[in-house]
Amino acid sequence: MATPLTPYDAVLHAARDVTKLDSALDAEMLGAALLGSVYEVAETDRDTAVRDFVAGFLAATSRRRTAAATTVRAVFAALVPDATGAERVRPGAAAPAWSGQLGKVHLTGTWAYGDVYGDQTSYLATFAYDDVSGGPEHALVALVDHNIGITKDVFVGGPASRILEQVRQLCAADELTWFREENPTRMRDEVTRHLAVTDRLGQLPGTSSLATDRALVGARLAVLPAATTPPPRLPDDPLPDAERAAEIRRFLAAPEAARAGLDAVDGAELASLHFCLGLLLDHAATFPDADPLRWSPTVAGLFLLDWVHRRAVLDMDDAAMLPRVLRAWTGYAARRRGLPASAGTGTDAAIEEMVPEFVRLYATGERRSPATAAVAQLMADGVDPDDPAALDAWIDANRHRLADDG
Template identity: 80%
Template sequence: MATPQTPYDAVLHAARDVTRLDTALDAEMLGAALLGSVYAIAETDRERAVREFVAGFLAATSRRRTAAATTIRSVFAALVPDAEGAAKVRPGTQAPAWSGQLGRVHLTGAWSYGDVYGDQTSYLATFAYDDATGGPEHALVALVDHNIGITKDVFVGGPAERILEQVRQMCATDDLTWFREEDPARMHGEVSRHLTVTDDLGDLPGEGSIATDRALVGARLAVLPGAPADTLTWDAEPLTGEERTELVRAFLASPEAVRAGLHALDGDAELASLHFCLGLLFDHAASFPDADPLRWSPAVAGLFLLDWVHRRAVLDMDDAAMLPRVLRAWTAFAGHRRGLPEQAVSRTDEAIEELVPEFARLYSTGERRSPATAAVAQLMADGVDPDDPAALDAWIEANRQRLGDDTP
């Protein structure tokens, strides 16, 4: 066969055996995988790129009459029904028996599960075709990562009953994992909202089936009830000043702070360092989509101690010594306040203890400091008062070349 001349020809060639597939589900999975290549190479707004590709494909193949061409057109129209021209697609005269079931599914159940810390939530929904000729009952699983605010992975497959049972068993044997029935409308909103962020990423998560299954996931999400308004926006706000003060007071009076000796520090320097460190914990929490200063886990502690604090803050030696101590007390306080199992609280504390040596090394080398943080650190090391404009201007002028400032 001649080399395909256009991307549309390449798709037709890849789909040449689509009519030999056994079910509509097989065909939809093939179609989603083909569109996955478009999704994967798009630089931004990947969902739009797929929609525009499907519109172009339908226009370019409108006169193709082979069974494979008319069938894959129907598959794409079912997967991306809002693409231009999709509503006008009709099955060909040689369409497989299952073609009338493309996209015709109904929801049979919805659940969610995740870790008790709140790092990740997985949503699982099962679907059945309106007619058995469409294929078997199947499951959609979507993993939402709350630490980075994206739908990190998606999967569509079956048998649905086996997947659901495997998830039930996994959660039943893990004390730090929960499982429950889910409102399908809320699932629709949460997965879609985080998928919107994923769709616009420059680089997709390295593993999983986000690209190959994305189009089919979108089609199945559209079957779910409309999403509640509170799942459609990122409306979490950091605590107000008053709320923050009340929470700090509660912490300093807590058994966790007392055990760490934070309730009775001596000297202005120690108190200043304590409150500076607490401020960093709140600022770090505000950088997450949920902005919750009480949501800590081994993973979040690692992001804070080994990355965020080095890029965003300048610590003196007292601060660097104080920070792990404050973090361990705060995460224990936060875990108990949220009602986490003691095992979960202990694991976070153990993780922080293991992270401290690497935190200390990164502090001493400064290798993860941002340029701005590195400049401020050098300013302080040189004994310059940041509140003295004349001294600050003189320091900047003396270090202009090292700072990379080409301003005359």
């Protein structure tokens, strides 16, 4: 029975024709794809797993002298230069002519584009090899999703000019997207910071090129200039009480609140109004870049169909008030941010379509967290949560049910 291949032998077998490739770019893309399998199956920090794999590969293959082995070693060292042993790797005597260009690229431009709502930003950078023998000019595209705080997808390919022109045309044809030249330092910081979160995910987003291009993306990001000062520290309280109160006052004095009749509510409705406004601001504070004015159809859906059911207990007045407040607030936010009219109407229409599902989820309680469900039951039983004696009595009477639910 043949001795099973080690993972390193498997890599060498998969890359046995690496010397037949036409360019350093082709070789780097092959190497990144091979390392992508390590990145994809890693159970802990994926970036560290790839670095450790490369270090192990370089150590295990240090005596291999075939052209394919020495070339793959050079490719991995160029892709992951901070792996142990990478600095000692040299191309072999029979290495392809392009091997001297591995990793030797310079930046030729950086841009950013995204939706006007602020849900996602894509960053695009183009690179050229220092010598044309390395391969053609190529582009890196990274998609940052601000709603979940990760770099959701990455891609490296070419021709760079065609990719850039396609993006320009796409954005020019859609008033709900923007396009601009980007500061390369900012691009490096934003993509790297969000990519670090992606690297720690237990399960990767369902995108085809995130794993296969991750190593090459890391190598190209390292070419961009790094920030000379650390990024500003995020505040402990992203929306301080004074700022929240001022924003609510501005909203209640705004035409959007008046059109919804929210400037004239009183009694029980007034309490529900302020409770609902507090929920909107609480939800905004959960995002890494907390902004009470950043709303979109996607953010509204996250709030109305998921977050609020898991995090809040609504009575019937609150449930009736919440969609009304949300529609007025998102219209107010769109105007404050200077979004196109179609952006505001798009969010409003999306919320209107969500209302039946919101009502159903409110009625069934199927998305309540255990804690929220317990509080909802407590209130349904007529117990005042602010009465310690009544609360203790209710817990004693329902201890068996609470234990079963847990």
